[in-house]
Amino acid sequence: MMNNLLLKKITIATVSAGLATFSLAGCGNSKDANPSESVSIACSQQEDFCQAVTAAFEKETGIKTTYVRLGAGEVLARLKTNQGEFDVWAGGQAENHLIANDSGWIEAYVSPESKVLPDEYNDKTGIWSGFYTDSIAFCSNKKELNKKALSEPTSWDDLLNPSLKGSVAMPHPATAGVGYMAMYTVSVLNDGDLDKSVSYFKKLNPNVMQYSKSAATGTEQAGRGEVVTSIALDSDCQKAISAGYSDLTISYPKEGTGYEVGAVSILKNARNEASAKKFMDWILSTKAQNTYAEIPSYAAPAHPKAKVGENVPKQDKIKKVAWDMRQAADNREAFVSLFEKQIASADNAK
Known part of the structure; x- marks a missing residue:
């Protein structure tokens, strides 16, 4: 894959x-x-x-x-x-x-x-x-949001909207740090519960068009209108906007985001x-x-x-979650393993 x-x-x-x-x-x-x-x-x-x-x-x-x-x-x-x-x-x-x-x-x-x-x-x-x-943000295409009568996402739960099926981009946690940062962020919002984080990304999986190798790839996909929104770094999204992808907009999850x-x-x-x-x-x-x-x-x-x-x-x-770098480091192997076994494998079966 x-x-x-x-x-x-x-x-x-x-x-x-x-x-x-x-x-x-x-x-x-x-x-x-x-x-x-x-x-x-x-x-x-x-x-x-x-x-x-x-x-x-x-x-x-x-x-x-x-x-x-x-x-x-x-x-x-x-x-x-x-x-x-x-x-x-x-x-x-x-x-x-x-x-x-x-x-x-x-x-x-x-x-x-x-x-x-x-x-x-x-x-x-x-x-x-x-x-x-820099921080994790939602990098969204305003025209594509309008086509689906959606507002820009301001919550992690907004990404689970069935209207976004196949319309979200996310970097793969095994190759791009931002993908793992997103998983760790959701776990922090659930009091460190790894299983709840995995459960969230299982629910998100049908909405993900592709798990990219690079952190910045999703911003280009959103800029071209291939997806509606991308889990990305705010710096990458702003860079894409300045490069000419003028339909892009940056928003943050109100619950808090990782950095x-x-x-x-x-x-x-x-x-x-x-x-x-x-x-x-x-x-x-x-x-x-x-x-x-x-x-x-x-x-x-x-x-x-x-x-x-x-x-x-x-x-x-920006509202940020409490970020424990030692804990984030210690949890990475378990998170990535669970992602590849329970989420990426399901993605292959789409």
């Missing part, structure tokens, strides 16, 4: 301009840079963001920087079979970095830049530090550990995070003094 879930990514007209602007954040190659230095990054952000940050870091430091864009679940799978492939993991929910650390794949490093981060955006022991944040802290970690057995630490220091800095708006990524920077882009969803205005 997963081969059928590979869908093309959003193409954004502003990528070239964003890359050019972002790369100017560097002040030219550092005089102290060693031309032989390099760093390899597993990047769990959107493609243009990965391109921009690696280009900017290389320009400023002279360190040859390469990346592979992978979802959080994909990074965990790669680390399980091929440690040493990457030096740094940048992006993906902090709880996934905790999972990697539980398996011995993280090299703790307390960056001096991390000291100013709010507690919820930082692990004091150096397992991870956060460089952006992510996009984290960066140094990986165990890094071949270029010194360069990896330099990258982590840099991406946590005010200077680097001030330029996020120029890509644009539409995720909010984690640094409290960093500039926030004009159209970035206001994270302090």
